[in-house]
Amino acid sequence: MGLVFITGTDTGVGKTHVTGHLAAAIRSLGHNITTQKWVQCGDLDCPDISAHNTAMGVTDAKDAMANARSVYEFQMAASPHLAAKEQGISINPSKLKAASTALQNTHDIVLIEGAGGLMVPLTDTLTTLDLVAEMSIPTIVVVDNKLGCINHALLTLSALTTHRIPVIGLIINHSAPPTSDPTATHISQDNPHIISQLGHAPVLGILPYNPDQKSYRDIAEKVIQYAIK
Numbered sequence: 001m002g003l004v005f006i007t008g009t010d011t012g013v014g015k016t017h018v019t020g021h022l023a024a025a026i027r028s029l030g031h032n033i034t035t036q037k038w039v040q041c042g043d044l045d046c047p048d049i050s051a052h053n054t055a056m057g058v059t060d061a062k063d064a065m066a067n068a069r070s071v072y073e074f075q076m077a078a079s080p081h082l083a084a085k086e087q088g089i090s091i092n093p094s095k096l097k098a099a100s101t102a103l104q105n106t107h108d109i110v111l112i113e114g115a116g117g118l119m120v121p122l123t124d125t126l127t128t129l130d131l132v133a134e135m136s137i138p139t140i141v142v143v144d145n146k147l148g149c150i151n152h153a154l155l156t157l158s159a160l161t162t163h164r165i166p167v168i169g170l171i172i173n174h175s176a177p178p179t180s181d182p183t184a185t186h187i188s189q190d191n192p193h194i195i196s197q198l199g200h201a202p203v204l205g206i207l208p209y210n211p212d213q214k215s216y217r218d219i220a221e222k223v224i225q226y227a228i229k
């Protein structure tokens, strides 16, 4: 049924963490969910799909749809267009679409984790944004709550709305332990409000560092409501 795209303000902001734990929470609420990674670049010994599986409590080996879940895997930790080129391959967007459709046909919800941020190129002529727009996939933006994230978040939201991609909302994440610096605390307390207001997007949830199950579950309920109509 529903595809949901998980993008973020950058690489390393918590997309894998959120995708895996959100999928686990949605599964625990009784839904047939899976995750997908269109392109994995680098970290082939510990790919994002394996991290999703660990969070969901499923094993890599038993998955009959493994090839659809992880479509391209490249050794180079770089933008997909370059990592593919390095191996003499050009990413075929039709292959990505077909894999997503196959998962969509067999699951209630499919969470697709992007590689890097929204405008990362898949080929020399196609960005991730272009493909998400073509497929009109409702999108969640993971924001790592720190100095600088307002600009990254608003640019991401602006690109999504300009391309008429439905925005489900923001997940404000804390990928690092809390600091005792009062200025940093003040900034991180203000960020969700200003991003939501100027970006016209709801905050689905604020995830602390090492959140408890309830934090994921609250977000999961909102995503289910949106994705399963």
Ligand SMILES: Nc1ncnc2c1ncn2[C@@H]1O[C@H](COP(=O)(O)OP(=O)(O)O)[C@@H](O)[C@H]1O
Residues within 6 Å of the ligand: 008, 010, 011, 012, 013, 014, 015, 016, 017, 018, 173, 174, 175, 176, 207, 208, 209, 210, 211
């Ligand atoms: N809310 C969180 N609590 C604890 N660790 C987190 C949280 N969010 C992210 N991390 C950690 O931060 C690092 C980067 O997150 P990751 O999900 O891999 O980012 P991305 O997929 O955007 O590159 C990982 O080590 C991940 O476990």
Ligand SMILES: [Mg+2]
Residues within 6 Å of the ligand: 015, 016, 017, 048, 113
């Ligand atoms: Mg990731």
